[in-house]
Amino acid sequence: MNFLHYPVMNKEIVNILSNSLQGIFIDCTVGMGGHSYYILQGLKDSKVIAIDIDDESIKQAEINLKEFEDGVTFFRFNYIDLFEKIDFFNKSVSGILIDPGISMFQLKSEERGFSHNIDSYLDMRKDKTQKLTAYCVINSFKENQLIKIFKEYGEVKKAEELSKAIIEKRLFGAIRTTFGLKEIVEKIYGKRLKKGKVHPAAKVFQALRIFVNRELEGVESFLKKIPDYLNSGVRIIFLTYHSIEDRLVKKTFNFLEREMKLKIIKPFPMFPSEAEITVNPASRSAKLRVAEVI
Numbered sequence: 001m002n003f004l005h006y007p008v009m010n011k012e013i014v015n016i017l018s019n020s021l022q023g024i025f026i027d028c029t030v031g032m033g034g035h036s037y038y039i040l041q042g043l044k045d046s047k048v049i050a051i052d053i054d055d056e057s058i059k060q061a062e063i064n065l066k067e068f069e070d071g072v073t074f075f076r077f078n079y080i081d082l083f084e085k086i087d088f089f090n091k092s093v094s095g096i097l098i099d100p101g102i103s104m105f106q107l108k109s110e111e112r113g114f115s116h117n118i119d120s121y122l123d124m125r126k127d128k129t130q131k132l133t134a135y136c137v138i139n140s141f142k143e144n145q146l147i148k149i150f151k152e153y154g155e156v157k158k159a160e161e162l163s164k165a166i167i168e169k170r171l172f173g174a175i176r177t178t179f180g181l182k183e184i185v186e187k188i189y190g191k192r193l194k195k196g197k198v199h200p201a202a203k204v205f206q207a208l209r210i211f212v213n214r215e216l217e218g219v220e221s222f223l224k225k226i227p228d229y230l231n232s233g234v235r236i237i238f239l240t241y242h243s244i245e246d247r248l249v250k251k252t253f254n255f256l257e258r259e260m261k262l263k264i265i266k267p268f269p270m271f272p273s274e275a276e277i278t279v280n281p282a283s284r285s286a287k288l289r290v291a292e293v294i
């Protein structure tokens with residue numbers, strides 16, 4: 001098992017699932033297969049349907065989960081389309097895990113452009129078959145469109161100033177790389193890292209990534225479909241890493257509880273332990289929300 005990506009709150013997740021029925025688990029965002037690995041190892045006779053939108057991640061997960069052979073079935077598609085792609089009639093599903101965002105495998109890639117710490121072409125696509133890249137957004141979108149993206153998906157301060165600086169810079173040639181964009185960000189916000197603060201480019205890169213990959217699109221309608229397609233007792237586990245996505249999940253779970261379609265499992269949300277944050281600092285922003293189909 002390659003632990004380049006530490007599966008966040010994996011003990012808590014296996015624990016939550018071990019209290020539910022045993023059957024098929026749907027890992028909507030298998031990444032490097034970390035959570036699936038612990039589920040298959042920890043829950044006897046379990047099977048996993050493993051989905052990811054990224055071909056390279058699926059290849060990696062196939063290697064990491066090889067020992068479970070027929071226990072895992074892999075699919076490459078957007079999990080938002082789950083119920084259109086797989087027929088769950090007569091399948092006994094016991095849990096569904098959504099851990100979106102990006103993995104360390106993707107973040108540390110020298111070609112994919114997700115990190116402001118690695119100089120690379122401004123790509124940022126998880127699904128390499130799609131046309132839109134971060135390069136297209138940065139080099140062809142209008143100033144007001146850029147402002148909206150930075151504000152809406154990154155809550156970026158001085159979004160107007162940043163967008164103006166991008167437009168001015170690209171008059172002299174395309175902004176091709178992550179470091180090219182980071183340089184503009186640093187001119188506005190400075191590059192000095194205050195202790196305990198993330199680099200100013202982090203929010204800008206987050207906003208672009210969410211927009212390019214349409215990360216928030218369809219999440220609400222996908223969650224609302226679950227009680228119609230999966231049986232009572234199925235546990236839904238959602239990990240979020242930023243407040244914009246977390247608000248969306250919280251709001252939808254609360255709505256479904258009021259509709260008496262889901263029961264929220266408390267504490268709501270759960271957070272990684274101090275011990276986990278020490279081992280895996282990237283988990284510090286994680287929140288885990290769990291609900292059960294009624």
Ligand SMILES: C[S@@+](CC[C@H](N)C(=O)[O-])C[C@H]1O[C@@H](n2cnc3c(N)ncnc32)[C@H](O)[C@@H]1O
Nearest residue numbers: 007029031032033034035052053054078079102
């Ligand atoms: C944080 S990682 C998941 C890590 C995984 N749980 C593990 O333990 O290795 C997020 C993964 O979700 C995938 N992903 C993000 N959005 C997706 C979507 N809408 N549909 C399918 N996969 C998605 C990404 O490509 C990435 O591999």
